Every structure is written in C-alpha cells, then in structure tokens.
Amino acid sequence: MSDTVLFTIITLSAIGIIAAVILYFLAQKFKVYEDPKIDEVDEALPSANCGGCGFPGCRNFAEACVKTDDLDSLFCPVGGNDCMSEVATILGKVVAEKTPQVAVLRCNGSPKHRERVNTYDGAENCTIAHNLYGGYTDCSYGCLGMGECVDSCNFEAMYMDKETDLPVIIQEMCTACGACIEACPKDLLELRNKGKKDRRIFVSCMNEDKGGVAKKACDVACIGCSKCFKACKFDSIEMKNNRAYIDFEKCVLCRACVKVCPTEAIHEINFPLRKPKPAVEKPASTAEVKDVNLVAEAKKNTENAKVETKVEKEDTNKQDENKNNETK
Amino acid sequence: MNKFKVSLSPHVHSGNSVNKVMYGVIIALLPALFVSVYYFGLGAIKVTLVAIAASVFFEYLFQRFMIKGESTIGDGSAILTGLLLAFNLPSSFPIWMIIVGSLVAIGIGKMSFGGLGNNPFNPALVGRVFLLISFPVDMTNWPKPQELVFSLVDADSGATPLALLKEKVGNGETVANALKDIPSYFDSFIGQVGGSLGEVSAAALIIGGIYMLMKKIISWHIPVSMIGSIAVLQAIFFLINPDKFADPAFHLLTGGILLGAIFMATDMVTSPMTPKGQIVFGVGIGLLTVFIRNFGAYPEGVSFAILIMNSLVPLINKSFTPKRFGEEVTNG
Amino acid sequence: MLKTFKLGGVHPPENKFSAGKKIEQLPIPKTVTIPIGQHIGAPAQIIVKRGDEVKVGQVIAKAGGFVSANIHSSVSGKVKKLDETVDGSGYRRPSVVIDVEGDEWLDTIDKSDTFDKEIKLSAEEITKKVMENGIVGLGGATFPTHVKLSVPAGKNVSYLIINAVECEPYLTADHQLMLEKGDEIFLGTQLLMKALGVTEAIIGIENNKPDAISHLENLAKKYSGIKIQGLKVKYPQGGEKQLIKALINREVPSGGLPLDVGCVVQNVGTAFAVYEAVQKNKPLLERVVSVTGKSVKTPINLMVRIGTATSELVEAAGGLPEDSGKVVSGGPMMGKAMADLTTPIAKGSSGVLIFRNEEAGREKIHPCIRCANCVSVCPMGLEPYLLMTLTEKHDYDRVESERALDCIECGSCSYTCPSTRPLLDYIRLGKSTVSKIIRSRKQ
Structure with missing residues (x-):
C-alpha cells in the first residue's frame, strides 16, 4: 500500500518537475519583448475596458499611450484628469487638463x-x-x-x-x-x-x-x-x-x-x-x-x-x- | 379612439408554443407508461409520480431562489424530465434515490445552466447516469414483469437480457448459449421483459414516435440514423463472429435504444439544429452505443452515447450549416 | 402538375374573406394626402406649389433620379398645402395635400373602359411610357418598373415571370383583378414581353385560386407565349427568388438579382398598370386594395385613388370594428402595422387588414428551446435563431458571415417559433446594422 502511495507521489512530482522545466525553456524561447511601461500604464488605468477612449480595451489604450508623442489626443474618460496625469508622469510626458x-x-x-x-x-x-x-x-x-x-x-x-x-x-x-x-x-x-x-x-x-x-x-x-x-x-x-x-x-x-x-x-x-x-x-x-x-x-x-x-x-x-x- | 398595437411583421403566429411541444411529447410517452404500469404495477406508478413531483418541485425551487425569474413549471418541461427519468429507472427503485436523481437532473442537468433551452446535456440522462454510477446495485435490480399485479411487494428480480448477455459472454460462453433463457423477440416487442419502466415495450415507444412525427414535434433524422447505424454496425459484428456478438434485432429490441432514439436523442434542446447535423448526431450515438455495448464495461450504452454526443452538438451545429438558398447555382 | 419551391416555407391559414367580392370603386374623398416617398429609390421632387390647380393624372412630383418614379395627382382640385404628414411608419414625410374639386382628368388620358388590343409602340416607347406614368411594382416592394425593364448590357432575359401567387393570407386584390381584368393583364404581359424582348412568359398562380387559374387558362389560348402554371400553396411563394425556383428551377445566387438567372419578375397588378399606362396613357393613380379581417363586417375589394386616407376604406367595409387591436397595411406576414387610420393609401398598399384585439398582441417571449423549426422553415436556408442571438450580442461580423443579408424578411421563422421569439425583429436589426457597416467599409 505504502509503495503505491510512494510511487504515485514520485511519478506525479517527476511529471511536475519535467513539465515545469519544459515550460520554462519554452517561455524563454518564445518570449516577446514588451515595453514594461505598458504594464505600468495599464496598472494606472481603471481596467473598465469600456471602449470609451476609442480603443477596444485598457491594454490597447496603454499601448497607444506609450507609443504616442502627443498624449493630448488620447483621453480616458473613466479615469479622467487624475488618471491621465498619472499616466503622463509614468511616461514623462505632459498632458493638458480636460473638462470633465x-x-x-x-x-x-x-x-x-x-x-x-x-x-x-x-x-x-x-x-x-x-x-x-x-x-x-x-x-x-x-x-x-x-x-x-x-x-x-x-x-x-x-x-x-x-x-x-x-x-x-x-x-x-x-x-x-x-x-x-x-x-x-x-x-x-x-x-x-x-x-x-x-x-x-x-x-x-x-x-x-x-x-x-x-x-x-x-x-x-x-x-x-x-x-x-x-x-x-x-x-x-x-x-x-x-x-x-x-x-x-x-x-x-x-x-x-x-x-x-x-x-x-x-x-x-x-x-x-x-x-x-x-x-x-x-x-x-x-x-x-x-x-x-x-x-x-x-x-x-x-x-x-x-x-x-x-x-x-x-x-x-x-x-x-x-x-x-x-x-x- | 383605440390605441392600435404596432409591431414589425409578421402579425400572425402559428399558435405553436413550448407548452404544446412539451405536452405533445408527454402524450407520446403515455402508451409506454401504460405498458409499464400493466407489467410492473404500482411500482411503476410510484416511481413515475415521485420522479415527476420531485422534478417539478426542484424546478420551482431553483427558478424561485437561484435564477429568480418567473416560475417556469407551467411549461411542462419539468414534468417531461421527471417522466423521462422515471422511464429510465427500475420499478423497485427506492423513493429517496428517485428524489436525489431528480435533484441532479433538474439542478445540475438543467437549472445550473440557466434553465430550459440552455442545458447542453439531456437532464433526464444526467440524472440517470448519476444514479447508475452512484447506486449501481439498485439501478440494475430489475423486477420481472408480472401482468397486472398491483402490490408493492418486491417481485422476483433478475437481470435484463443485455446484462445476462454481457455476463455470460464475458465468461466465455457463446451468444446462442447465453440467450437461451431470454424472452422471445415478441415479448421484447410488446414489453414483457425486465428493465427500466419505459424501455421495455418497443411497440409502445414506436407508437409514441409515430405520434410525434405526425405532430411534427420531431423529425425522422435522428431516430432513423441512430437505429440504422446500430443495425448496420451490429450486423457487421454479428457476421464476423456470431458467437461473440448478438444479432442486431436483439440489440434493437432490448435495452434503451428505442427509448433513446425516439425520446432522448431527439430532445430539442440538446440535439443539432440542421437535418445534416442531426444525421451525424444520430449516427454518432449509434456507433458509440454499439461499441459500449460490445466492448465496454456496461451492458447498456445508450445514455452514455447520447451524453457524449450532446457535448459535441455545438461543434456539429457549427460544422453542418443548412443548405443556403442560392449557394450552388444550378441553372438548368 | 403543380409546382413549388423546395426549401422551407410555412402554410398559414388563408382566411381569404374578401375572395370573390367584386372590385368596387371607392368614392373620391374630399382631400387626399399623396406621400412623396412611395417607392424604393430616390424620393420624387415636388413641382407644384400651394394653391396650384391640378387635374387627375397631372405630375405633382418628378422622379428624383433613374431609380425613382413620377408621382401624379390622383384627383383634381387645389393643392391645399405641402406638408409633412405622418406616413405608415409614424415618421413625418413630405407629402402633397389636395382638396378635391370635381373629377377633371387630363385630356391625354383615355378614361374609357374599352379594351385596346393593338400594340402600337416599340419596346423603348413602352419603357418610356411606363416610366412617365410612374409605374412601380405593386406587389408591395414598390420598385420602379422601368428600371426592371431596362436590362443592362450583357444580361440575357429569357423569361418574364408574372407573379400572381398572392401567397399572403387574407389578401385577395390580385385574385379579383385576375378574374375581372384577365384580358388587360394578358395584354400588359405582352407589353412587358415586348419591352424586354422575350418570347416566353409564365404566370404563376397558387392553386387556392382555381377559378383564376381556369379563367386565365381559357384566355391564354388567345395570346401566344404566355403559360399559366399552377403552384402548390406555400408561403412565401410570392418571393421573387422562391417563385423563380418553383417555376423554372433556377436559384438566384446570394446577393444577386433575378436578372442573373435570366428572369424578370413582375406582379400581376403591375401588368395591369402597365396595360393602362401604355394603352390608355393612364398614370398609376389608383389601385386595388382588399379591406379585410376576421371582425370586419363586409370584407371588400376596392379600387382606391392613391392618397385616400385608410379610414375611408375602413368605412366602406362597414366601419372599424369595436374590438380592433391592430391595423396592418399589406398582408399579415410582411405588412406594416399602422399607428393610426389617417395614413394614406400609397402605391404599395395591397390591403388593409384589421386584427381583433385578442389576435393582435404577441405572446410572451420564452427562451429558445432549440427546436430548429425556424431553420427548417427558412426559405433561404438561414439559421434565424443564430442570427438573432448574434445580433443580440452585437457580433455583426458573424451576422454578416451567416448571410443575414440573404434574408427576405418573409417572417416564417417568427411565425413558427414555439417560444414566440421576435426572430425577424432582430434579424432586421442585424441586417440594417450590417448594411451600415458594409457601406462605411466601402467609403
């Protein structure tokens, strides 16, 4: 009985470890570089994914914010001015206040x-x-x-x-x-x-x-x-x-x-x-x-x-x- | 002045309704119910009534407290689920297990997906399979049919022809030997065999099926393709090795094939939408049934086969679209 | 042998109460309101002013383009005002209101009833006459007829199909017209054939009108090249595509026109209007309208001047029943519900249908039980349940790829649905949204 248990534990652990190793290497190999700032901006956004900014979701908006030179053309209506100024500080850009x-x-x-x-x-x-x-x-x-x-x-x-x-x-x-x-x-x-x-x-x-x-x-x-x-x-x-x-x-x-x-x-x-x-x-x-x-x-x-x-x-x-x- | 109603066309309706569909199926099930009451007596009535009452009750509870919508017990679908569940149980089945089965059928099989129309699996079969796996002994303890004995005393019980076949062939006997003691095909046809309430009488089920075809509640595609594929595949096996595999007529008349083909697989909610898809669905169930019966651990495979194919329905719907008008231009 | 189309279809109760009722002339009303947008295509441009005297048959609005039609005054009198009035859809649309004075016709119009058998004009002249006299398809779609007669280069027309199916329940206008104006219809058909340059024409009639079939078959002996074909009763056989499939077994490709399979389809009422326009020089200023319904006292077929208020027709049929719940312009399957009875009769109004209160309302909507009835009755082979779900989810890409634009809006799906789901309502929404998307894509 205890043999069976032991055997099960060893097998399962072995499978787990091998899978983890494979996953690690695959993740390394297929890694896509993404500007870490996108993550930061994404964090600062309200994650409502409402589309009010004209992008399909907050993540796309964050990407657009990082790429653009002129933040004024972008606006998150949900987060408002506070959110946009936070985004601006993250990116080191300036943004004009908009009337709510x-x-x-x-x-x-x-x-x-x-x-x-x-x-x-x-x-x-x-x-x-x-x-x-x-x-x-x-x-x-x-x-x-x-x-x-x-x-x-x-x-x-x-x-x-x-x-x-x-x-x-x-x-x-x-x-x-x-x-x-x-x-x-x-x-x-x-x-x-x-x-x-x-x-x-x-x-x-x-x-x-x-x-x-x-x-x-x-x-x-x-x-x-x-x-x-x-x-x-x-x-x-x-x-x-x-x-x-x-x-x-x-x-x-x-x-x-x-x-x-x-x-x-x-x-x-x-x-x-x-x-x-x-x-x-x-x-x-x-x-x-x-x-x-x-x-x-x-x-x-x-x-x-x-x-x-x-x-x-x-x-x-x-x-x-x-x-x-x-x-x- | 009158305030007129305004809406888009069409302004008339066929008068068809969910209620009519559901009660139509229930009417079609009545002949089989009479046969089972005739052979299994009060036990059959008990199982049927308990299953229906429990199903309706659970439907009410779930609708009231989980979905919080208007009561749906009037549409007849809970009654139908209860009836179909009862048809899949032996007449000696304990009451509390029936109630548990109804709870699973309605609660897990139907309401957890959002109620009528949203369930991917046939609720009655979900209940049956749950019971079969949980209480295998009670589920395979079939009282022998006795004509018009109205007592609740347990009658003699025995295995169904299918279980007999599985057991004996498994022990190395030939089919001919194994089937020595089973009822004749005629008995199977009219229903004088052991088994679940609804599956015993082929004749009654076929009458119900013809009624539904005439009322256009079901189309011929699923039953015909399912029964046809079982007959063909089983015939092939039978020709290859008659000692190991029983003939197709035996398989068609025993067990739940007819009940499954006419009433279970044709369940509107869980079957494909297009004729082509329905044929694929029926053939799939047929093949799976034959394989489970001949090579699987259970003597009976219809419910598993239907549930497996139920899970493929969305895929079938996607792959087999109807023939569009003007798609292939045939200008003669 | 009776023919029919294969795919889908339903058979609603026919309820043709006004069948066999002679066409009566409705007295000319005191005022008429002639809407300007009576046809598919560009609206016409009003050319009269307030206070102008007009005669019967005078053009009051010129066609606003090629796919458009002239609109003529149906009465004589004084233009009271150019106003926006509520039309059948409840929106305000420009229209011309005319106070009737007498019944003075333009001299060019032959008012007599004599049957003028001789075809004098050439094909081009026929088309021109049809265009000048503002003839549009009278089956309900109101597509300008001269556009259909102008076959673009490179297209071959081998058949003219006359749609005398009248597959909508209740309506009998075409049926009665065939019984009373058989010769005129045949001559109109011959005029259309000449304009199109075809030698074969088929008149398709459903066999619930045996008297019309035998009457026309007798007459057909006199006219060469015109065949009468009986059809099994099945809705929507009057749809162009279904009718072509039933008669000559050709399928109009998705997104295509009957022209693509060498056919032109005209309504039987249009054939009569063409006869009048060409032989009598009479513009489209009146049409046959059935006034019918279960509780209507005297269901009736009326010859009505365009622009007459619906209430006048209802009066002629014995008045509005107490228990009326819904009034529909057209048939029960594809007609438009009217918000009130001031709505004027337009070129496309084939019937006025009055529903009792208890049959007017829709039933409660239940969840879809996936019975697939809608799929099996769809004459276009679509999946209405799916189109509705996708529209509800705003998944318009898939609405498009599931070919919502092929839908002919016959209503068979909503008619048959046991859960009484408003399938066609949503498919229409899906269609209009998809067309909008396609239009914006082209820009």
Missing part, C-alpha cells in the same frame, strides 16, 4: 407630458422600434423608453425611471465613456461639460417638428420659439431645425433662458432653488424636483454598490458639500 463631462438626456417626454397614441408590441429594443416607426407618441424624436442606453452602460450609471419611462443618469457614476450615446437610436443623449459645481443648463428636447406639432405631441417640447435665443446675452444659444441648442462651452450658467422658456424645455441641474418672488411665481420646474430625487437616488445607489472606490467616495463627499453650500 457627463451624459445628459435630451428628452423629458414622460407619459404625463406626452400622450401615448399607440402601443408598441414588438421586441424590446429601441433600435428595432426606431427602425420600425416614430414611436408610441406623436413625437417621433423622443425617447422610446426601452432602455437600450441602460443596457449599454458598463458603470451602472443609468436606470429606467418606471414613472417617467425615461432613463436617468446618475451623475456620480457616469464616466462619460459615451456608450449610451452610441446606443441611443434617437441620438437623445449628449456628453456635456459637468460645469461649475456640477451645474448644467441644457435643452431637454430634440423635437424638430414645427412648434404647433411639437407642442401638440408633448407639453414640454422645445417649440423653437427663439425666446431663449433672444434672452441669451452670451451668444451661446443656437436655433436650428425648430429647436434650440445651448453650447456648453459658451454658456455661463446665468439661467436667463430657463426663465423665458414657455414649455420648461430648458433644464437647470444642481442649481439652488430660486428665492420665491412675490410676483408671478412659477412652480418649480419638474427638472429641479426630479433632480433632488435624483441625488437622493444616486446616494442610495452608491451606498448599495458594494464596490466603493476612492474616486466615488470623493465624489459623493463633494456632492454633500455642494448640498450643504446650497442649503446655506
């Missing part, structure tokens, strides 16, 4: 605002529905509500709001990788600068129909009335195809446009609530209300998410500070 961005949804057509005129009964996929027809409302530009963007998000930064049937972007989780922008067949999502204190103003509508048609289809559509265009002193609003577009590079967040919009199609995010005015008081825009919810929701989500990275924590702290400032 976040995805925003340019449709506010919840069932409350947009009447459903038919029922979609096909496969649950936005692109299929988009290829088939305009949508279940009279607005053929609006959100189809089947969540292809949510499915495409690698960072759990989006979810479908059951009440509004619209996707919601959790700003703290969004890495601006651009996957949702690719996914949306209606081109409703846009990457915009995060803005000072995360404050943003944008037109939440893509409807290019004439004013009357758009308004009939959806209460909160941009009707192309140009009031905001006239109100803007900074030339940051552009009127095109019956709708307004705010250039985030030029916008100074003065909120003049928000006040004049007759359909509340212009959204302001993360601004303090306006002081109540004695005169005609407009009810708080749905966007603001939603946003408070959104922040609460986002916090809940970050708590729920077990993977708490440092970046996220910092972000939530910042957010809290903001809120404190706002309440003060």
